[in-house]
Amino acid sequence: MIVFWGKNVRALRVSQHVLAAAIAFLITLIAAGDGIILSRRQFFILIAIAAVLYLFVLYSNLRTIQPERDGDTGHRMFTEVIVFMGSVVMAVPVIALFTFSYVSGIGIGRIMQTPLFPFAVAVMSMIMDAGLLFIEFSLIAKLKGGRLWKDSILSLIGSAAGDIIMRTTDNGNVIARTWIPYLTFVVLNILLVNLGITGIVLACVMDALVGIYNYRQNLHRAGIIQVIENIQNGDIDDKVNLNMLHADNIPLAIAVNSIGDGIKKAVNTSMKDEKLKADLITNVSHDIKTPLTSIINYVDLMKRENIDNRRVREYIEVLDVKSNKLKQLTEDLVEVSKITSGNINISLTRINFVELINQTLGEFHEKLEKSELHAVFRYQEPNMEVMADPRHLWRVIENLINNICKYSLAGTRVHMALTYRNDENTGKKQVVYSVKNISASELNVDELELTERFIRGDVSRTTEGSGLGLSIAKNLTTAQGGKFEIRLDGDMFTVMLFFDAAEAQEQN
Incomplete structure (x- = not known):
């Protein structure tokens, strides 16, 4: 019984089967009552010790289980098949016991009174424990790898049903999306009405559920339209909440959110470009103003000089007009940059x-x-x-x-x-x-x-x-x-x- 202390995985699992057999053997001896050497209290102590050891070994075994990943090679089984196979293994000893009792003509009570029955129970418990561990280890491996539901038959059925529903409710085929649900609804109503009062009640319940579904769809679509109107009015941060949406409302909501994100990105890019342009205009205008002021002052000084050359005086007048025009343009540029950047x-x-x-x-x-x-x-x-x-x-x-x-x-x-x-x-x-x-x-x-x-x-x-x-x-x-x-x-x-x-x- 010391093997379970080792680090060998197979030894741990064998020790767990042995402990399960020992617990079953001791319980059977207590039930038999006659011919036992130890007292009942001593038997209960041994059972408790064996049960603690069994749980410890079970915990050690569960820690050694490797998760079952998507890319793992090997024979992957459905979740329901694993449960079925393990249950069959667990049921084999019980079926064998009752079959032997029926074929031999010996009753279960007489079999339980035989001296070898505790040993048979120990063997049966080992087989049943093997089936139980098969279920536990397989399901834990799938659970750790996130494949417990993915590998189930119910998941495949649900996925197929969902695919059929999506094919009849998405935007891919308007005819299928409209007429298949409608005709299905009409046929179900006719069949249920022909069943009498019970069918009529079921038809009413089904009609109420369909009405609630249509109401929720239209309510969610109204919310999507409201978000579109908010985006149109400038609230580009508004988003459609994808929770609780169904059928074709989901891709519609995703498209609306994508449009809002695209507009927001374009607006941010445009604002950034405008700010860069405004900063460029402001910086260039300030750089131009300093030499331009000097030019205007020197032109003013030249106008005060008594220059006899008429052509030179004309040149000075042109310089005066053009420099003042450039000054006005520079001031306008600075003002435009301030207004566009909001610095007013x-x-x-x-x-x-x-x-x-x-x-x-x-x-x-x-x-x-x-x-x-x-x-x-x-x-x-x-x-x-x-x-x-x-x-x-x-x-x-x-x-x-x-x-x-x-x-x-x-x-x-x-x-x-x-x-x-x-x-x-x-x-x-x-x-x-x-x-x-x-x-x-x-x-x-x-x-x-x-x-x-x-x-x-x-x-x-x-x-x-x-x-x-x-x-x-x-x-x-x-x-x-x-x-x-x-x-x-x-x-x-x-x-x-x-x-x-x-x-x-x-x-x-």
Whole structure:
């Protein structure tokens, strides 16, 4: 009995069979009662010791079992076959005992009274223990390797049934997905109804289950549609929860989540590129400003000198105009980079839009006259207030009027108007500022393109504009919570600004 202390796996298993036989032998002797030398207490102590040793050896055996992996070679059996074969081995001694009792005509009671019966029970217990260990070791090996369910017949049946269900419910074949479940449902209803009351009850239960299934499918699909709408509205982080989904809702949800991830990746890449462009523009503009300031100062010093050469004076004038133009372009570039990167401070206060327009027209009076333009300003009320940043809103109006002076047809009127309207979506009261002018050159640029950077209506690029004025105006308007629109009608160029009235915006 010392063999179970060894490290040999076969010795451990043999010792376990011997211990099982010893336990059965001792129990049989106790049951026989007569002719035993030791007392019952001593027998129980021996049984307890043998049982502890048996459990120890069983634990040692289980630790030595190697997991059954997917790539292992050999004869792999189904889980149910293992249980069946082990059960057959365990049943053989019992069947043999009853068969011998029946064939010999000796009853079970008389057989149990024979002196050799304890030894027969010991042999039977060893055989039954072998069958039990076969089941235990095989199932433990599959369990450790994660193949207990994979190698079962029930798993194959479930997989086949699931495959059939998926074939009739996925998006691969619309005809099969629609008509096979429908016809199956109708046939089952007819068969159940013909069975009488019991069949009718079962049909009602089946119909209720199908209705619940359809309701859950539609409910989950409504959730998927809601996520799609959220992604459409800008919430690209929203995801469909795949738990509890069934049938074709699963690939649909996976596709929606993939779309959201793709959009998020594209947005992040675009934002990163925009930031890099903005940083590049800012750095280059700052590097240009230092030598440009020196050039402007030296040109100014040269203008103060009494130079008799007329051609040199003309050169200086050209340098003065071009250097100032380059300075303005550099400042516009810096401002565009700040706006696009979000590095601007917005402080909203109540502003009388009518007064702001009148002040701006007063400042640009000479420039408008020089461009031979006549400004006509009409307003619905003398006090039309909006919540905006005064400095940035003035810059928007300044860019619009500068744009008018550069590109309007000389000798025409510029119409400006301030009116109220109700927003179509929110119903809130809005102040609308519109500017209309006639372009000096043909406008062959799309409305949306005019607000892009470095885009000008003058495609010949003979005017002094940088192509940044409208882009700056649009971004500043949006940053203050307003809306910027451009409308073209032939040579009529219209810009419209929409701001919530001060009362509506403060309530919001």
